[in-house]
Amino acid sequence: MRLRLGTRGSPLALAQAHEVRDRLARAHGFAAEAVAITIIRTSGDSIQDRPLSEAGGKGLFTRELDLALMEGSIDFAVHSAKDLPTFLPDPLMISGFLPREDVRDVWISQKADHPRDLPAGSLVGTASLRRGALVKRLRPDLRVTLLRGNVETRLSKLAAGEVDATLLALAGLKRLGLSDKATRILDTDDFLPAAGQGAIGITARAGDAATAQLLAPILDPATGVALAAERAFLTILDGSCKTPIGAHATVANGMVTLRGIVLRPDGSQWFEAEESGPEAEAAALGERAAQAILSRLPQGFFQEAPVPDTI
Known part of the structure; x- marks a missing residue:
């Protein structure tokens, strides 16, 4: 047996690919070398000079991997779940997710222990509109630039x-063995994570029963339920890289609780919602939370406040 795993080539992407490969080997009792890792460079890897929101959004990190799946050159692809677009091409599907890691963001700085303590006018670098907007919400006097x-x-x-x-x-x-670089782990009350953050997602061809059977033992149902709620929230809000959105669902005792937030890129205005319900209604409660926010958004909210290189 020889399985072909597709992945991006960054150190983090490769760490995630090796985690999937090792879990498969343990689950089925075969050698890890039975899973061949194929590195595929994506458009998102090539574009480094501008925000992804200006270049096409989340699909930039999945497009070439999707194509390889559709052409049959790989059997499945491994992604950071937060990079997965809300809709995949029809021949493809999300097979599921590994057990989720810690969802929180970290603050890294030699000049302050927390964003609240950074000197006025300091420059914060991030590639995430969500993180930039949350920083500006907390500290409007700070500058945020693309990193x-x-x-x-x-x-x-x-x-x-x-x-x-x-x-x-x-x-x-954590996956890179660099958790000691964190100055402060940030509370989700102030920094709600991106939908899917901390989860590794696997995509495959719909109808490929053999691959689905091999993947099944390593997939985590609770993570799948949580992400069903978070991704439904994104879908209703047209969540792409162009909109700062945070969403986090937790699953306990058969119930799901979702918190969601949408912000202006400059952090000057935000809207939040929370919904809870049975696991079977995970996607529906994500949609309800999004609709609750949509009903309160001012006209033109998503079209206003384009993001310059530095805010």
Whole structure:
């Protein structure tokens, strides 16, 4: 047996691919080498000079992997779940998710222990509209600028003094063995994570029963339920890289609780909602939370406040 796993080539993407490969090997009792890792460079990897919101959004990190799946050159693809667009091409499906890691963001700075403590006018670098908007919500006096590149690149730019602080996902740092780089783990009350943050998603061809059977033992149902709610929230709000959106669902005792937020890119205005319900209604409660926010949004909310390189 030889399985072909497709992935991006960043250190984090490869760490996630190896985690999937190792879990498959343990679940089925075969050698890890039976899963061949195929590195595929995506459009999102190539574009480093501008925000992804200006270049096409989330699909930039999945498009080439989707094409490889549709052409049959790989059997399944491994993604950071937060990079998955709300809709996949018809021949493809999300097979499921690994057990979720910590969803929280971290603050990294040699100049302040928390965003509240950074000197006025300091420069915060991030590639995430959500993180930038949340920083501005907390500290309107700070400047936020684009900081692209993989985790190691962003950390090196911070160390070189190009920015005074940055924010990253704790899950990614853990998978890279870099969690000691975090200055502060941020509370989700102030920094609600991106939908899917901390989860590894797997996509495959719809109807490929053999691959689905092999993947089934490593997939986590509770993570799937949580992400059903979060992704439904995104779908209703047209969640792409053009809109700062946070969503986090928790699952306990058969119930799902979702918190969601939508912000202006400059953090000057935001709207939140919370919904709870049975696991079977996860997607519906995500939709309800989004509709509750939509009913309160001022006209033109999604069209206003384009994001310059520096806010």
